[in-house]
Amino acid sequence: MEGSTRGWSLTGLRGFSIRLEPRLEVRRGLRYAVPVSSLVIALILGMVPMRMQGVNPIIGYRDMVVLAFGSAYGISETIMKAIPLMLAGLGVALAFRMLVWNIGAEGQLYMGAFASCLVAYTLPDAPAWALLPAMLAAGFVGGALWGAIPGALKAFLGVNEIITSLMLNYVAIQWINYLVIGPWQDPTSLGFPRTTRLSPSATLPTITEAWYLPTVAFLVIGGVVVLYWIVRRAHSNRERLKAGIGFLCLAVLSLGSIWFLNGRRVHLGLVLSLAAAAVLSLLLSRTRWGFEIRVIGENARAARYAGMSLKRNIILVMMVSGGLAGLAGMSEIAGNLHLIKRMFSPGYGYTAIIVAWLAKLNPWGVILVSLLLGGLYRGSDAIPGAPKALGMMLQAVIFFVLIGGDVLVRYRVRWERGT
């Protein structure tokens, strides 16, 4: 075969064919153009089922954008939907990096909520400074243990983790269903399937003006450290510039968001998600463990020859992944709902899969994509009919188009005449 016949033909028609050839280098512009155009194409495709349901798609989309991003209140509600997506999405992205297909984030989220509430209900009189960290830890552990089951089954017995993690979703949801109409049901709920409200010390605080002072103090200390680093430690002006601009952005963003979110429902879970993204991105890029995850994901055999333990890493990754999903459940309950009700998650754990993939498994990408899909969740409330389902369907269309669009990033499409 000569060099120009790399790749493969899409049509076998005589005299005319479309071929896909691998690109030697991926152009930078393309890497961003493809996701954006995928989104546009997906929204256009999504018009078909909307039309079938008797909704004018243009007006529908306008209403969705206005509801999700058109006002400060709308944006803060969008962030509320994005917080669980961020945490669960980070977990899923971590697992997918190692090609461990954890699709049990939904169940891990429920079990995280369960474990954190277990702590809250057994220690009703604990002060917030002790209770909230304990609930946080319990949420993480609850999700991590639930994730460890498919992890251990995969590592030791080679059982397919896709099926087991998914089956455990149904088990976890039934467990919560049992609790909310059984032992944990609020006696004053008149038969509604929900638990007693969490005490104020068990709820995550919302972002308020009172945060200005600590934030400014944090920024001053951080500023001194960054300044010291810029003057004494940085190796080049380019590094100095990056650090300076990064720090300025952090200061403006943190103070700006306190101003913007003051008095709204957005809670500490947002800070938790951002911190988790920062930790995860450092973990993946700077530590030996992150390196192992990348190597195992790219070439498990090579990793084994290099002496990395697949079994240990599979279980560990499933636990951290499940733990992050558990945190999503904890923050949703302690920050947003303040009680557990039947089916309290509208599929956040499943959307987290889409979030992770759209973000190309990049932690900061997860944060951005979560905001977008959170907007979809929020915005689809504007469409009459079955709102939750519309958001889910549009997400999946975006997902499909992006999987197809990825091909265009990696391959060049060539039209050929004659064979």
Place this chain on the structure above:
Amino acid sequence: MTELAAFVVIILSAGIAAGTPILYGALGEIFAERSGILNLGVEGMMLVGALAGIVGGLATGSAVFGALAAMAAGGLLSLIHAFISITLRGDQVVSGLALTIFGTGLSAFLGFPYVNVPAPKFSALPIPLLESVPFIGPIFFQHDATVYLAFVLLPISWFWIGKTRPGLHLRAVGENPEAADALGVNVAVIRYVYTVVGGVLCGLGGAALSLAYTPGWIENMTAGWGWIAVGLVIFAAWNPWRAAFGAYLFGAISRVVFDVQMLPTAGLPQLVKVLLTPEILRMMPYAAVILILIFASREAVRRRVGAPAALGRPYTREEAEA
């Protein structure tokens, strides 16, 4: 007939009725996976099939046409997966997950006006003579047409995959596409055909649910049965007969779970009472899938049976990329 025998007959008969939708899903997935295409969209295709069955049935007034519509819908959806995984060589796990999420969302969105709308259904069709055979009759021959169709499809699938020339091509493409290609078998076409056959069967499985077993449309009515079907394919070691055994077993389990919650619980110990609450019992089929997969993995090691060797791996004739 003693009481116990009567109970066993009821459970087995109900197991076959309940297992039929799962069996169609598992059969479809066996065809797709045997050709090397892992399609995790079974749940989504069954859901859209279930809705299409209702819509088609209402439009034509006939359950048969409803089932045909369901098959068409399942086939169309699987075509998306086939295009992404065969033509574009995308990741099959991710594409299949997308298909399930898409099918769940699409069916819930479009199905909104059809929730609990009465639609045509397949009614019971006892087979003359055979139905009156003791034990065998009530277990196997007092069902509706979808159950009998599965009885017919089972030996056909087994024979097709194992004993015919096209079946040999199918297995070759799934085990060793390079060799199959070298022998002149068109790998892409075979994979397209069987992925779509799989989708058609999954759609039919959805219709067996919405037009026969639990007539009517409810959002997310498959409740994970499509995923159970995917799990059963592994348990069945890609063999239709074993898939049938697994599917009917799960049907029986879900029936037992349903019956046990009717038992009086007064006077029983607290732990047993908890175990007998409907929510805890409803976990059982899902937990059973996990147990059965553990069992299957032990057996796979012992008997050295495994997935089709090329499962999930895209095939490129000119291996230009490393």
